[in-house]
Amino acid sequence: MLNALVAFLNFVFVPGLAYGAQLALGALGVTLIYGILRFSNFAHGDTMAFGTMVTILATWGLQSLGISGGVLPTALIALPFGILVTALFVLGTDRLVYRFYRKQKAAPTILVIVSLGVMFVMNGLVRFIIGVEEQAFADGGRFLITAGDFKAWTGLKEGLAIRTTQGITVVTAVIVVVALFWFLGKTRTGKSMRAFSDNEDLALLSGINPERVVQVTWIIAAALATIAGVLYGLDKSFKAFTYFQLLLPIFAAAIVGGLGSPLGAIAGGFVIAFSEVTVTYAWKKVVTYLVPADMAPDGLLQLMSTDYKFAVSFAILIIVLLFMPTGLFKGKSV
Amino acid sequence: MNRKNLTLFALVALLFIGTGFFQSWNSSLGILNMALISAIMALGVNLQWGYAGLFNVGVMGFVALGGLAVVLASAEPAPGAWNAGGMGIVLGLMLGALTIGGAILVWRGMSKGKARVLVLIGVLLAGFFAFRAVFDPAVTAIEAINPAVQGNIGGLGLPVLLAWPLGGLLAAAAAWAIGKTALGLRSDYLAIATLGIAEIVLAVMKNEDWLARGVKNVISLPRPVPYEVDLQQSPGFLAWAADWGMDPVTASSIVVKLCYAGLFGAVLVALVVLSELALKSPWGRMMRAIRDNEVAAEAMxxxxxxxxxxxxxxxxxxxxxxxxxxxxxxxxxxxxTYTPLRFTFLIWVMVIVGGSGNNWGAVLGGFLIWWLWVMVEPIGLGLMSAVTAGMADGSWLKVHLQDSAAHMRLITMGLVLLLVLRFSPRGLIPEK
Amino acid sequence: MSEPFLIGEDMTGGYGAADILHGCTLAVEKGQIAVIVGPNGAGKSTAMKAVFGMLRLRGGHVRLAGEDITALTPQARVAKGMAFVPQTHNIFTSMTVEENLEMGAFLRRDDIRGTMEQVYTLFPILKDKRHQPAGELSGGQRQQVAVGRALMTQPKVLMLDEPTAGVSPIVMDELFDRIIEVARTGISILMVEQNARQALMIADKGYVLVQGANRFTDTGAALMADPEVRRSFLGG
Structure with a gap:
């Protein structure tokens, strides 16, 4: 029984938690951009890739200088630098590209197409600078708890391993989310962002400067994208193309939670992550511990092969859209 | 077609002719054939976006389904595969369809409440396990047959030209299913939904080996045109090539490509004519009226x-x-090899650059952007060698720049898209 | 005679090619209430928006305390001491009452607690509900939030576009009382009203607009007494 629980924790809960935190951070960026700029930013996945790339380069720089984070990955020290460069880049694209359409009050679809153009450029830049190969940049300690230690402590047959990156992911995500909600809820700038998202015309009538709100939003979105990208890269590995593919689960998370709702983005991230992990995990091990030996299952008890994880996020997305068009946490419907 | 548009087409033609002269006719024709196909894809996107304002970013999925149709219709039949698992597959898929149909019936037929949700979940779970129970053994049986070259259900061995309309039908069937669920949604939700569908179509094609061998690929599909080798052995052809003063290998390859170009060109012309007729018909006018003001059209x-x-x-x-x-x-x-950047977003660049809402624009965009997509790489390489000419040989920057030149094409396409959207948002040949 | 505190003089303009306003003039003196009434489609709201700079004028001027502000954006007019309460969508529904008021004072860098207390004194119910999302309040309370938000800038002129639209008669009387209180503090009020009779009763000055032009202009009481105005616009 306990073994089943531990196996469940080890193979479903902990990975799902880490993945969910990464998705939630990504979805937060998408949802903020949607709330303030009112379009679905297709370049977000590549913004994550860009931020991660800058952080990796900075990590390599630090490592060559002999600086390391000790037990923690060096990338955490390089992270602020990655955020800074990404924020500058994103502000540049806003100034050069998006602002023009904002002034024109272009339709959201046009902005989506514009973001496709930005996506192409960013994707190309990332490939141009760091290439398409897989880059591993995690260093420091590998595990917080190893399976062996866990077994020794508890005397259970099944081990629980928690990787450092998983721990860092969850801790960082909690810190970032708390900071973000404090910013949105308590500071003058944060409140003005919420006001702008809620009712743009009235925000203008109150003297809120739209350009400033937009800039702050881009900076936050860049920071969230970089953090999410680096955490994902540390946890798995960095490959330019996987970030583009993350776009689908991230959008699914943002929409399931309700586009424009930060709380919804977080909930959506975990809903998507846990569904993906649950549906694609082979439950044989857990079930074997639960049932008497002679009833142990022959098959893997896997609902779907891992290659179909996109299908899972997608199915949830469609179900939510059909039955709750504004998402779990009442996002914007128009 | 006015003067300006003809000039634009002439300029694009010059690009291809120039490639023929300066590079080789062989590669120019190779680009042309893919450009013809791209133009047709752009035409399809233009139907959806230009006529009706539907934002479909699942182009890749439909392209892949068209490809699947070729395998299913024209590949060699796999002996024994149908007997081994054909019935199981069909039965399994029918069970799957029944489950979904049953779920819809439950949803529509029962009144709201916990009971409905429970029954719905029950139907779905039972259906899913029944499906897996029938489907899985059939798949295993089929994949066991001659796995080195086949291991799939095999094709029908029909002439490959027949597969083209079948590809259209397969894509249309998928579009019906997607449209039924997703078309009521807002424009950017539809975009994300189609993006997802395309990924799923591809995931199915990569993983369901029984269908078309997945990532093991299906090769040597039949062709509608003669094979180069056969031409090279035909005395008549050899004499003809000698007449033109061409080396038989090059000649055969050019002739084959010309045959393809003829076939593709015919399809393109037919589709352009049909699209133009449709656009000018009352149906086309109504489509555009709906696009421009959905509420008013609905009210009418x-x-x-x-x-x-x-x-x-x-x-x-x-x-x-x-x-x-x-x-x-x-x-x-x-x-x-199917990636959304290449098969979805590039097509979108073609439509936007060419001129959304205008069929000729989509065709022009297809030709121009495909040429650019192919040629950016050599041009980028040339550019990089020029830039790096002054650098010391073997310096890491030089090596890196030259290695990365291949990625210039994504940046170029993005810039082209952004520039056109900014300075000529209606495209090269705007909608009338 | 000196010029009124705020005047939109001889305003001509509209949203598209066709003009909605034809030489319309509106003015309000310091600490007074001016009310714009007229039939549907007379351009009442449009005239308000023109005064606030939300509409491009082809002719005419808007002057505030003698200064020509015709070319200023609405945001710049807010900074000059004008405040506007739109007819609909006039609160931040997802934010609390207090946050709504804070957003009203966004441009101010000084201590806003005093002003906020004044608003709460004016609308005591808002103090009780200050931590509730404004979207959860009743129609009349929402209008109070909307007016309160506008007052937070400490405006010299408060412009209200149909503040009583969709509220019950009792709430309407209550709102009008509050508006008079606001005017007594020296704030000029310019408002569009559908309930012409009640509005003219509290008006120092009334404007009857028809087809984008002034038809009658007089004190509120005089308009109420005018038989023609009564017959045509006040329902006898």
Whole structure:
């Protein structure tokens, strides 16, 4: 029984938690951009890739200088630098590209197409600078708890391993989310962002400067994208193309939670992550511990092969859209 | 077609002729064939976006379905595969469809409440396990047959030209299913939904080996045109090539490419004519009226969603045909090479650059952007060697820049898209 | 005679090619209430928006305390001491009452607690509900939030577009009382009203607009007494 629980924790809960935190951070960026700029930013996945790339380069720089984070990955020290460069880049694209359409009050679809153009450029830049190969940049300690230690402590047959990156992911995500909600809820700038998202015309009538709100939003979105990208890269590995593919689960998370709702983005991230992990995990091990030996299952008890994880996020997305068009946490419907 | 547009087409033609002169006619024709196919894909997207304002970013999925149709229709039949698992597959798929149909019936038929949700979950779970129970053994049986070259259900061995309309039909069927669920949604939700569908179509094609061998690829599909080797052995052809003063290998390859170009060109012309007729018909006017003001059109009694479904299916069918043509041209289906950047977003660049809402614009965009997509790489390489000429040999920057030149094409395409959107948002040949 | 505190003089303009306003003039003196009434489609709201700079004028001027502000954006007019309460969508529904008021004072860098207390004194119910999302309040309370938000800038002119639209008669009387209180503090009020009779009763000055032009202009009481105005616009 306990073994089943531990196996469940080890193979479903902990990975799902880490993945969910990464998705939630990504979805937060998408949802903020949607709330303030009112379009679905297709370049977000590549913004994550860009931020991660800058952080990796900075990590390599630090490592060559002999600086390391000790037990923690060096990338955490390089992270602020990655955020800074990404924020500058994103502000540049806003100034050069998006602002023009904002002034024109272009339709959201046009902005989506514009973001496709930005996506192409960013994707190309990332490939141009760091290439398409897989880059591993995690260093420091590998595990917080190893399976062996866990077994020794508890005397259970099944081990629980928690990787450092998983721990860092969850801790960082909690810190970032708390900071973000404090910013949105308590500071003058944060409140003005919420006001702008809620009712743009009235925000203008109150003297809120739209350009400033937009800039702050881009900076936050860049920071969230970089953090999410680096955490994902540390946890798995960095490959330019996987970030583009993350776009689908991230959008699914943002929409399931309700586009424009930060709380919804977080909930959506975990809903998507846990569904993906649950549906694609082979439950044989857990079930074997639960049932008497002679009833142990022959098959893997896997609902779907891992290659179909996109299908899972997608199915949830469609179900939510059909039955709750504004998402779990009442996002914007128009 | 006015003077300006003809000039634009002439300029694009010059690009291809120039490539023929300066590089080789062989590669120029190679680019042309893919450009013809791209133009058809762009035409399909233009039907959806230009006529009706439907934002479909699942082009890749329909292209892939078209390719799948070629394998299913024209590949060699796999002896024994049908007997081993054909019935199981069909039965399994029917069970799956029944489950979904049953779920819809439950949802519509029962009144709201916990009971409905429970029954729904029950139906879905039971259906899923029944499906797996029937389907899995059949798949295993089929995949066990001659796995080195086949291991799939095999094709029907039909002539490959027949596969093209079949590709359109397959894509249309998928579009119907997608449209039924997603067309009522807002524009950017539809975009994300189609993006997802495309990924799922591809995931199915990569993983369901029984269907088309997945990432093991299906190769040597039949061709509608003669093989180069056969031409090179035909005395008549050899004499003819000698007449023209051409080396037989080059000549055979050029002739084959010309045959393809003729076939593709015919399809393109037919589709352009049909699209133009449709655009100018009352139906086309109504589509555009709906696009420009959905609320007013709805108030005038137009079935907006039904019209959208129509045009979505038509556009997807056109893309499916193009996908089938592409697989025919390649003589192989390689699901691993389908990426959204290449097969969805590039097509969008073509439509936007050419001029959304205008069929000629979409065709022009298809030709121009495909040429650019192919040629940016050598141009980028040339540029990089020029830039790095002053650097010391073997310096890491030089090596890196030269290695990365290949990625210039994404940046170029993005810049082209952004520049056109900014300075000529209606494209090269704007909608009338 | 000196010029009124705020005047939109001889305003001509509209949203598209066709003009909605034809030489319309509106003015309000310091600490007074001016009310714009007229039939549907007379351009009442449009005239308000023109005064606030939300509409491009082809002719005419807007002057505030003698200064020509015709070319200023609405945001710049807010900074000059004008405040506007739109007819609909006039609160931040997802934010609390207090946050709504804070957003009203966004441009101010000084201590806003005093002003906020004044608003709460004016609308005591808002103090009780200050931590509730404004979207959860009743129609009349929402209007109070909307007016309160506008007052937070400490405006010299408060412009209200149909503040009583969709509220019950009792709430309407209550709102009018509050508006008079606001005017007594020296704030000029310019408002569009559908309930012409009640509005003219509290008006120092009334404007009857028809087809984008002034038809009658007089004190509120005089308009109420005018038989023609009564017959045509006040329902006898």
């Amino acid at each position: 009694g137009k079935h907006v969603t039904r019209r959208h479904l129509q045009v979505f299916i038509l556009g997807s069918a056109v893309i499916g045909v193009a996908g089938a043509m592409m697989t025919t041209l390649d003589s192989q289906l390689t699901p691993g």
